[in-house]
Amino acid sequence: MRTPLTITAKAYAIMPFVWSVGIIIGPAIGGYFATPASNFPDTILDNDLFRKFPYLLPNLICTGLMLISIVAGWLCLVETHPDMQPWSSPEDLKVTSAVTPLMATQGSSTMPAVDLRQESYGTFNTISEEEDEEEWLVKPDGTSVDDAPEQSWFTRRVMMLMIALGIFTYHSMTYDHLMPIFFQDERIPIGHETIANASSPFGNVYGSFAGGLGLTIQQCGVILAFNGIIALFVQAVVFPLAASWLGVWRTFVLVTILHPIAYFIVPFLALLPENLLYPGIYTSFTIRNVLSILDYPLLLILIKEASPSPLSLGKINGLAASTGAACRTVASPLAGLLYGIGDKVEFTALAWWASALVAVIGALQVTMIGQAKGHHLQHHVRPVFLPVDAAERARRRKSSVVRIRVQGEPGDSGCGTEEEGAFASRVYGRQASGT
Template sequence: MVKDFHMANGSDASFYAGILISAFSLAEAMTGMFWGSLSDRVGRKPVLLCGCFGTMLSLLLVGLAPNFWVALAGRALGGALNGNIGVIQTMVGELVKRPEHEPRAYAIMPFVWSIGTIIGPAIGGLLARPSESYPSLFPSEGLFGRFPYLLPNLVCSVLLLLSIIGGWFFLQETHPEMQCHSIHLFFEHTSAEQPLLATSGATANAGVDLRAESYGTFNQVSIHESWDVMEDGTSIAWKKSQKPKAFTWRVTMLVIALAIFTYHSMTYDHLLPIFLQDEKSPGHSPGHHSLLHIPGGVGLSTQTVGMIMSTDGIIALVIQSLIFPALASWLGVWRLFVVVTILHPVAYFMVPFVAILPQNLTFVGIYACLIVRNILSIIDYPVLLILIKQASPSDSVLGKINGLAASAGAASRTIAPPIAGFLYSTGAEVECTALAWWGSCFVALLGAVQLWFIQRKRGSSATMAPAVTCQYVPVPEQVPNDIVHIIVTDYDADADAAQADVGIASVSQ
């Protein structure tokens, strides 16, 4: 596409193509937190649909671009209007009520992403420049002859339009405060009777009448308002609590961990096809290289590299759907995060040695590297999302936190390719292409060191979301003593194996 714009030829074309790719991530990094905060105020659904609409406009603008600068503006517009990554992460977190379901739920996003990385390039390859590939259907003097990259963008825009229509009619709002029947209460001082037996069969939106002796079902806990109930049960004081602080130390450290992971993972995706296609050094002889002298790449053809990358996508799908949920259930989310973070540097350190393997072991080495890297990276991403969700002080700031995480990830995706490319070029000049890989290994080591600064949240917390919106301020002179029965589900957010205790407490006045 860049060559068709007559901006550059040869190696310069890759530079301008990199600018187009980075424009989206840079704009997303600048606006991701805004969209996350907006979703906390107006709801997840409108922000998500707005992001889809912005992406659709971006695709059409790029497809109709007469020159490089219009295409660049289209890419930047798409990034600026698309806050969907953080919003979708927030919606998944709000939809999942039980910790043991989180690994499978958060694995859906990278699973769908992997499918998209397979289907997307296929759409682009089959439909780009249709006047040359299908001249009988798309004449060169027509619209698609003038804009050779419009057709694949148009097809993707139609798919997005269908998504917007489907979301408008069928997607439910997940923000607790934007739903019709929700309340957020926190009882700071309560007089509780002995817990009764657990109840069963309650609906997700069962009603509760605070003026009568009845039971109400609560399916979520959140801290927004405080009720003071005196121990003698004689008075209730209603007071507003301060809005919870979003960016606690634990949240900040986990977002930094996500940025570090995104950086070195992005460098892998950028470097691998270059390394596999780069020619072997002249006079290559296995066994005659030192750690500081590994010149050249593997020397594979473009077709072979394409086959390897397709296989890589299949490996990723298997890990996401089968291996990750099983490991998360076995080790627990926190232990799994620690293990993959510590082992991640190995995935980068081992890659350059593929270039000096004997020819009969080259593909064995390549696929071994792919399997190790996929296991570590595919597990690390959803685990980090789960930990960030668990670290959120309140649902009211979850969108803001995920927006910051999306911005941090986008910033890493912006700077990772040029830095990795520079290190690879520098390494090629000094006959050590391992330099770029070991640069990524060093960043992964920093991520392992950063583990020591992440506080592991301990202890149980209980939050409640009942079925009605209400404010109860009893007047002793007019209202007799009332009893409110509350069903509370108590989760240990960071337990390695999810546990839940259900009981009934009574608050009397």
């Protein structure tokens, strides 16, 4: 029998897949329909409006898709929040378990937002948790004790993982920001007459570090669409195989240490001949996707494991979301500023290698986190396409060990037999629901 928690887990696993499909379709639409007056001459699209506003058509298409989503949501979706449903009464609201949704955590524009309370972590693979332990301090009648000592949630490990999340979010966002700019920037070979002085010793007849790749908007759209296909494959196949083989912590350390490579190699694409440019671009994308797509969910898993209590997940998730949002806010303008400076001094590799330097800092910082030992919560990643053995089935039957301390007189629970039975039924009922 499927429970609401099972259905919710499957729904959260679908969202990253849909996000990946959107990453494939979105750039294809944007690249194909941009500048329609020149791409579709002698057609209805070749008019003064689209000549004056060359990017209007793809934006109109996106607006239409959003309008369809709004209408579909209004007509087909049912309100699920108990407080918002027409049948809700004041008595219902007293016993509702509805909570305000947490701010979602997101690594970059190419990664879907996730909620640490769920078990998908932005992936659509099977991630199971070992048994969890909680301790409740209750009164003899079963109600919670309001003055129970609050456990500190902002531990050193949580702080270090938040710093790692901020570093990763920053350099990952700079990649997403710089990539289309670098692809469309003019390709300038060494010795070109527009270069007053060769500011970089790197270059040849095909290109130099003074410019970009000189691709068209349509070429960029196709390339970014294929990048979405690569990301989908990495997320569905490479991530679960690597994480199940090496484990969460070792995989996280490995991809974090290797992450600077993804930024360091990008400027060298300008030095490739035409027949090797596309293989070089897709190789660069593959390296980046493997490192980035593996790094982000593993980092979220480690943050959840570092939580001292499930009751702290709300605060930790909010801090993670705020950290990611702050780093995404400063990443794009700083990356653009560095690229502009690099363009003036004829060294556009400056922005890419600055991001590589930030990734190096992240690789050094990961050594200060250290692997958690003896923690009660551990995650296991298993590919969905591999058969499930008996040990994995037992692990997936997640159970919560709840230790209950009753505040009362020594040796006296304060409850009669019937009251104890009622209280026990409430406790076991909560355990069965998976909370």
